[in-house]
Amino acid sequence: xxxxxxxxxxxxxxxxxxxxxxxxxxxxxxxxxxxxxxxxxxxxxxxxxxxxxxxxxxxxxxxxxxxxxxxxxxxxxxxxxxxxxxxxxxxxxxxxxxxxxxxxxxxxxxxxxxxxxxxxxxxxxxxxxxxxxxxxxxxxxxxxxxxxxxxxxxxxxxxxxxxxxxxxxxxxxxxxxxxxxxxxxxxxxxxxxxxxxxxxxxxxxxxxxxxxxxxxxxxxxxxxxxxxxxxxxxxxxxxxxxxxxxxxxxxxxxxxxxxxxxxxxxxxxxxxxxxxxxxxxxxxxxxxxxxxxxxxxxxxxxxxxxxxxxxxxxxxxxxxxxxxxxxxxxxxxxxxxxxxxxxxxxxxxxxxxxxxxxxxxxxxxxxxxxxxxxxxxxxxxxxxxxxxxxxxxxxxxxxxxxxxxxxxxxxxxxxxxxxxxxxxxxxxxxxxxxxxxxxxxxxxxxxxxxxxxxxxxxxxxxxxxxxxxxxxxxxxxxxxxxxxxxxxxxxxxxxxxxxxxxxxxxxxxxxxxxxxxxxxxxxxxxxxxxxxxxxxxxxxxxxxxxxxxxxxxxxxxxxxxxxxxxxxxxxxxxxxxxxxxxxxxxxxxxxxxxxxxxxxxxxxxxxxxxxxxxxxxxxxxxxxxxxxx
Amino acid sequence: xxxxxxxxxxxxxxxxxxxxxxxxxxxxxxxxxxxxxxxxxxxxxxxxxxxxxxxxxxxxxxxxxxxxxxxxxxxxxxxx
Numbered sequence: 001x002x003x004x005x006x007x008x009x010x011x012x013x014x015x016x017x018x019x020x021x022x023x024x025x026x027x028x029x030x031x032x033x034x035x036x037x038x039x040x041x042x043x044x045x046x047x048x049x050x051x052x053x054x055x056x057x058x059x060x061x062x063x064x065x066x067x068x069x070x071x072x073x074x075x076x077x078x079x080x081x082x083x084x085x086x087x088x089x090x091x092x093x094x095x096x097x098x099x100x101x102x103x104x105x106x107x108x109x110x111x112x113x114x115x116x117x118x119x120x121x122x123x124x125x126x127x128x129x130x131x132x133x134x135x136x137x138x139x140x141x142x143x144x145x146x147x148x149x150x151x152x153x154x155x156x157x158x159x160x161x162x163x164x165x166x167x168x169x170x171x172x173x174x175x176x177x178x179x180x181x182x183x184x185x186x187x188x189x190x191x192x193x194x195x196x197x198x199x200x201x202x203x204x205x206x207x208x209x210x211x212x213x214x215x216x217x218x219x220x221x222x223x224x225x226x227x228x229x230x231x232x233x234x235x236x237x238x239x240x241x242x243x244x245x246x247x248x249x250x251x252x253x254x255x256x257x258x259x260x261x262x263x264x265x266x267x268x269x270x271x272x273x274x275x276x277x278x279x280x281x282x283x284x285x286x287x288x289x290x291x292x293x294x295x296x297x298x299x300x301x302x303x304x305x306x307x308x309x310x311x312x313x314x315x316x317x318x319x320x321x322x323x324x325x326x327x328x329x330x331x332x333x334x335x336x337x338x339x340x341x342x343x344x345x346x347x348x349x350x351x352x353x354x355x356x357x358x359x360x361x362x363x364x365x366x367x368x369x370x371x372x373x374x375x376x377x378x379x380x381x382x383x384x385x386x387x388x389x390x391x392x393x394x395x396x397x398x399x400x401x402x403x404x405x406x407x408x409x410x411x412x413x414x415x416x417x418x419x420x421x422x423x424x425x426x427x428x429x430x431x432x433x434x435x436x437x438x439x440x441x442x443x444x445x446x447x448x449x450x451x452x453x454x455x456x457x458x459x460x461x462x463x464x465x466x467x468x469x470x471x472x473x474x475x476x477x478x479x480x481x482x483x484x485x486x487x488x489x490x491x492x493x494x495x496x497x498x499x500x501x502x503x504x505x506x507x508x509x510x511x512x513x514x515x516x517x518x519x520x521x522x523x524x525x526x527x528x529x530x531x532x533x534x535x536x537x538x539x540x541x542x543x544x545x546x547x548x549x550x551x552x553x554x555x556x557x558x559x560x561x562x563x564x565x566x567x568x569x570x571x572x573x574x575x576x577x578x579x580x581x582x583x584x585x586x587x588x589x590x591x592x593x594x595x596x597x598x599x600x601x602x603x604x605x606x607x608x609x610x611x612x613x614x615x616x617x618x619x620x621x622x623x624x625x626x627x628x629x
Numbered sequence: 630x631x632x633x634x635x636x637x638x639x640x641x642x643x644x645x646x647x648x649x650x651x652x653x654x655x656x657x658x659x660x661x662x663x664x665x666x667x668x669x670x671x672x673x674x675x676x677x678x679x680x681x682x683x684x685x686x687x688x689x690x691x692x693x694x695x696x697x698x699x700x701x702x703x704x705x706x707x708x709x
Contacts, residue, residue: 041645041677048648075669076676234688238672245676 001249003399003415005390007036010045018049023056027086031061032394034086040245047079050086058603060089060374060581064259067095067118067167069102069157071126072242080252087253088260089374099240102129106160114164119492120259121161122216123154124172126242127197130154131174134191136181143190144199151203158213168492170258171208173201173219175242177231212472212493214262214421216254218243225250257419263490264480267318267397267417268371270310271362273380274324274331274353278310278343279303280405283334284327294340302405306379307342309409314347317427318418319369319434321350323361323378328353349434358385359392369434370546372482372582377417379408424473426520433547436516443516454552454620457514461556464626466500466507466524474509474524477543482582484544484554486575486589491541496526499540504529506537506564510557512548512621522548523557527565530574537565539575549585552619558593559616560623562609571611578604593617630708632656635682635701642677646670656698684708 007013010033017029030050038046055063066081068074078094085092095116097105102125105113130150134143158169178193186192201219208215222230225247232244243251260266275282280292280299292300314320320343324331331353335345345351350365358380366373374395380386386398399415401408420427440457447453466474475493478485491499499505510523522545530538539561544554565573575590578601591597594614595607630638640654647665660666666674678700679685684707694700 039677040673040680041642044673044677045645045648076673234686234691235672235676237688238691241672245673246680 001037001253002402003411004035004037005386005400007033007038007042010036010038010042014045014049018052023054024059024061026053027056027059027061027091028394031086031089034083035394038083038249040248043083043249044079046086047082050082050091055091058579058581061091062089062263062265063091063093064120064263065093065095065116065118066120066122066255066259067097067113067116068122068124069097069105069113070124070242071100071102071129072124072236073099073240074124074243076239076241076245077243077248077251077255080248081255082252084249084252084256085259088256088265090256090260090263090265092256092259102157106157106164118161118165118167120170120262121165121167122170122172122255123157124218124243125154125174127174127176127178127193127200131196131200133193134196136189136191138191140190143196147196147200147203150200151207154204155207155211158208158211162211162494166492166494166498168262168494169211169213170216170255171204171213172216173204175219175222175230177227177242214258216258218251218254221250221254222247253416257416258421261419261421262479262492264476264482265374266419267377268375269319269321269349269365269369269377270313270418271321271323271365271376271378272306272310273378273382273385274322274326274334276381276405277303277379277401277408278307279334279338284330288330288334288337291334291338293338299405300340302408304340304342306405306408306412309412311342311347313418314431315428316418316420316423317430319349319371319430320347321365321369321376322348322352323358323365323380324353325355325358326353347431349431349437357388357392359389362389362393362396370483370549377412377415379412381405422472422476424476426473426476429518429520433517433519436519437547439516440514450550451620457516457551457620459512459514459551459553459621460624461553461560461621462511462513462624462626463508463557463560466496466509466526468497470509470521471497471500473521477521477524477545478526478541481543481545482580483546483585484542484549485580485583486542486586487540487578488580488583489541489578491526499526499528502528504534506561506568506570508557508561508564510544510553510560512551512553519545519548523553525557525561527561527573530572533572535570536572536574537570539573542575552617552621554589555593555617556619556621556623559619562611562614562616566611573609573611574598575607575609576601576604577607578602630705632701632705635704636697638682639678639697639700642681643674646674646677654697656696656701658697659695678704682708 013033020026074096082092105111134146161167161169174197176194176197180186182189186194230247235241235244283291293303294300350368352361377397389398444453475496478491500507506527508525509521511521512519524543526541527537527539530536590607595609598606598608644650644652690703
């Protein structure tokens with residue numbers, strides 16, 4: 001947890017936070033503490049304070065219910081999981097199955113697990129519980145049959161969790177804690193414990209991929225932190241803890257990362273400082289030729305390694321930005337003229353080089369990219385700048401970068417800011433899409449008038465139902481979209497799949513193309529039958545990516561929806577607008593679309609549209625059904 | 630560290646752990662006398678003591694401590 005700064009005064013800060021009356025402010029203060037490096041005891045204290053904090057009626061904090069079904073004792077991991085959740089503005093409610101009761105809890109109706117009704121089920125299972133010791137002289141076929149049986153056994157648990165709770169399943173990798181028997185030959189002996197565990201994990205990851213089960217790689221974390229951190233024979237014998245309390249902070253962090261990713265709370269944008277971060281030296285003083293970067297100089301290679309890592313992250317969909325105290329012309333020249341520069345100016349979706357305050361510049365970057373400040377990570381070598389940004393913008397992640405650039409990449413990677421739960425075509429194209437957005441912006445300025453600009457874009461909306469081919473992207477969009485999100489309701493992939501398979505439901509996804517490129521799937525609508533009335537559908541989810549705001553896609557989407565609904569004999573649409581911290585952009589949406597206000601619901605309004613009276617809005621978007629291809 | 634220093638340190642850890650500043654430990658205090666100091670809190674207490682004071686208790690000791698004084702005595706022996 002070296003990326004987290006040390007708390008200034010944990011005891012005082014905790015007391016001050018606990019004494020704060022305003023419930024939202026109290027959680028914010030506790031979350032600030034969660035973003036510091038804490039001892040085991042401090043973690044327990046912070047969790048105790050968190051348990052006492054009432055949940056504010058509306059805030060950026062979101063509740064998620066996580067059940068941990070473990071072969072061994074897991075209660076001691078709970079405070080670390082909850083504090084790691086708080087670090088991401090998640091209020092994680094937890095349930096731990098009684099010792100040795102994984103199967104009973106899951107399969108017996110009326111169990112405590114059923115009463116808990118989890119959103120996420122985490123399986124933390126042990127080899128002694130699911131594989132057992134195999135005879136050492138077992139031939140390969142027999143050993144592999146035992147592993148295959150264990151995989152099927154575990155698969156049945158996953159299915160039950162999905163079918164019963166519509167929960168997202170996370171499987172923790174099995175830990176190899178056996179003492180070596182043959183020595184290095186353990187990996188080759190058919191029934192060698194090391195081989196059994198490794199093979200079980202490999203087969204499970206393959207099965208997990210098929211079933212959309214997520215993977216928590218405790219084995220990899222143990223390999224990194226060391227076995228003595230993760231397993232303590234005294235704790236095992238004393239309390240049957242397979243994961244030692246010393247590993248609790250790391251374990252909790254991994255759980256919270258995945259849960260946060262599921263709820264669209266992974267960071268989206270890597271903001272990089274330039275001097276002594278992306279290269280050695282100060283380009284304004286040393287000149288483009290004088291900075292330390294690239295092959296032949298070990299320090300230059302360390303900075304190049306950070307550039308390479310940033311480039312790889314952008315290839316998987318992380319947006320890159322520059323925030324540097326520099327002369328903009330000199331900073332741009334460094335990217336253009338330095339022969340060893342791996343990153344190019346066009347790799348950055350936002351490029352801010354000036355002498356202004358960094359916190360103000362970060363706000364500028366977030367607003368330029370139309371993403372929240374809590375989507376940013378700032379990598380900056382300067383401790384004073386980091387402290388300034390943490391103080392002004394605590395929601396920006398500012399890792400405590402080590403002094404030696406040799407450790408920049410591992411520090412950033414260990415912090416796990418960009419956890420993913422899927423990798424879609426859309427992610428792979430994101431960098432190109434942001435570059436295209438810069439071209440669109442230029443076109444908008446040249447077009448003079450918004451209407452002329454939209455005409456010139458030559459937009460086409462390609463629409464179709466939610467199918468297994470786009471299920472992952474639609475789920476991702478529903479869970480990552482904070483602004484244009486009418487209900488704020490999050491959905492697991494299983495839930496979206498159920499709706500898409502329900503013949504009474506209506507579901508649409510939209511892809512927007514224009515002359516600058518394909519924006520990918522940027523909108524989705526899910527409608528389910530409203531009460532018992534077959535002629536009324538309720539719009540339970542409507543999301544649209546912030547990348548296509550101001551393009552009239554929401555109007556064309558409603559035109560398309562109304563036509564599809566009419567074709568089904570539907571006469572009325574009901575839509576709830578539930579206000580969240582971030583969805584102010586949809587405040588006037590339904591009235592603009594001709595819906596009538598039909599009463600208030602908890603935290604928002606209900607709107608109704610009689611299809612008979614709906615007049616389609618003219619847009620500059622040509623529509624095209626997917627089947628037309 | 631004197632016995633009193635150690636007793637103070639253990640008291641501080643237990644107060645933080647159980648979030649109860651009124652706890653007063655003596656060498657003769659036993660676990661059941663302190664409200665909330667159940668077996669789960671005991672494991673956490675041992676883990677916190679080990680990390681704060683830089684010691685590692687043996688399994689047999691962890692299982693055999695009767696009084697707070699026993700823990701103080703063992704910490705002193707391990708720190709020597």
